[in-house]
Amino acid sequence: MKKHTILFLLLFLSFGSMSSFSKENIKFRFNKAGQFKIAQFTDIHWNNTSPNCAKTIETIKAVLEAEKPDLAVLTGDVVSDPPIREGWLAVAKIFEETKTPWTVVLGNHDSEKGRGFTRCQIFNIIEESPYYVGEKGLPMTGCGNYAIPVIASKGDKTAAVLYHIDSNDYPENDKLGHYDWIHFDQISWYRHLSDTYTSKNNNKRVPSLAFFHIPLIEYNNIVGKPTTVGTKDEGIAAADINSGMFASLVEQQDVMGVFVGHDHDNDYIGIEKNIALAFGRTSGADAYGKLERGSRIIVMYEDQFKFDTWIRTPKGIELYYYYPSGISSVDEQSMSFLPAKDVKPTKQGVGYTYYEGKFKSVDGIVSQKPLKEGVLTNFTIESAPVEDYFAFGFKSYIKIPERGVYRFYTNSDDGSKLYIDGQVVVDNDGSHSLKRVDGKVALEAGFHEIEVRYLENYMGQALEVGISSRNILEKPIPDSMLFLLSDK
Known part of the structure; x- marks a missing residue:
């Protein structure tokens, strides 16, 4: 696959480094409620000669009718069998008839050898559609690398960016x-464009999403995590080469979520390094796989690093998921809610007890006599008079603003545990270097007992205790949420 690095750099200089949405007469904007809705369709695998085309059309139209998205994004493997041109025009007709703007990134099957069309020639076909709003992008590896800005509900500020990136198909060297x-x-194009949007936004990162076909190898890292929900019924068919794309997403700090297809029996979503990694729901009746055909829906919120997503099929809605909390409808429906305590705290603060000695577990401090006790404003170990071999016990009441599932974390060196109403929520125990562990608990609104135990052994000491929910962006628990019953 040829690279066009020199030409690419010249084009950066010549055209102001921006390859973004420029379709005439269509300008995407957050609505008055500050929301923008996307429907992701993936792995349609259209075969213009197949009787299953009617079923695929029915699925897509049912989703569009139910959700009425502002934009549909097709994440690859759209037309997999000849006749290619007629197939693409048939797919385009679905969105013309529903008057839905749509974009596409290509998959590995879209331009396989023997099909007669290159990736850029496919874009020549779909650009004929009046509701197609993507572009070929600058000449670089692949075809269809472009970004679509979403404008604020008022004014002309870019409030979000939708990156479309070609994950290509097969390496020239099969080894x-x-x-x-x-x-x-x-990757260089994405980083430069990201920086350009940032500089035009008073040096603040613009909340963004990324769409491509083949999953990143980092999708393996979210399997089994507490923040991962959905179906995983096959392996992750990523490239063997780690391109560094994910590292750039982490460094740029603008992309909240990556949405791919490719693996038809996977539709799960999870969070890795504060970035949601998600599969769409397979959409085509001719694609392999057992999952009910449908779409992943994404709702972005203006000026917030926040989105909601769910699966929509003709039968209904599945798997609500809230970023960045990682809380889902699975949690809300399956967890038992702890009732609030009948207490009336009189002041803000955290009670603490302080110990010294070698502890293998934070549970070992319970039977020890504290050397010191008192009140602090939060969970902090800054007052420890020694650097090694000490421990803290903290107790307080946390004021929960509304009924819901809450995610707590401790990030500690060495061990820590967090309890809510006597129930272990976060188990980060033992002697170890800096490590974060998360846990979820369902809570009624009101006051709940919160206890944190911490131990420090040799070298390095740190403790941070945080919270998030559907409506609380992740942060260390603020002083204003912590209360004591008395001055003692």
Whole structure:
């Protein structure tokens, strides 16, 4: 696959480094409620000669009718069998008839050898559609690397960016693995464009999403995490090469979520390094896989690093998921809610007890006599008079603003545990270097007992205790949420 690095850099200089949405007469904007809705369709695998086309059309139209998205994004493997041109025009007709603007990133099957069309020639076909709003993008690896800005509900500020990136198909050298990857010139383009949007936003990162077809190798990291929900019924068919795309997303700090297809029996979503990694729901009746055909819906919120997402099929809605909390409808429906305590705290603060000695577990401090006790404003170990071999016990009441599922975390060196109403929510115990552990608990609105135990052994000491929920962006628990019953 040829790279166009020199031409790419010249185009950066010539055209102000921006390759973004420019379709005439269509300008995407957050609505008056500050929301923007996207429907992701993936792996349609359209075969213009198949009788299953009617079923695929029915699925897509049912989703569009129920959700009425502002934009539909097709994440690859759209037309998998000849006749290619007629297939793409048939898919485009679905969105023309529903008057739905749509974009696409290509998959590995869209331009396989013998199909007669290159990736850029496919874009020549779909650009004929009046509701297609993407573009080929600058000449670089792949075709269809472009960004679509979403404008604020008022004014002309760019309030969000939707990156479309070609994850390509197969490497020229099959010894490098079965699937290709996102290449360095594409990553450079994304980083430069991200920085450009940031500089035009008073040096504040613009909340963004990224769409491509083949999952990143980091999708393996979210399997089994507490913040991961959905179906995983097959392996993750990522490239063998780690391109560094995910590292750039982490460094740029603007992309909240990555949405891919490719693996038809996966539709799960989880969080890795504060970035949601999600599969869409397979949409095409001719694609392999057992999942009910449908779409992933994403709702972005203006000026917030926050989105909600769920699966929509003709039968209904599945798997609500709230970013950045990682809380889902699965949690809300399956967890038992702890009732609030009948207490009336009189002041803000955290009671603490302080110990010294070597502890293997934070549970070992319970039977010890404290050397000191008192009141602090929060969970902090800054007052410890020694650097090693000490422990703290903290107790307070946390004021929960509304009924819901809450995610707590401790990030500690060494061990820590967090209890709510006597129930272990976070178990980060033992002697270890800095490590974060999360846990979820369902709470009624009101006051709940919160206890944190901490131990420090040799070298390094740190403790941070945080919270998030559907409506609380992740942060250390603020002083204003912590209360004591008395001055003692």
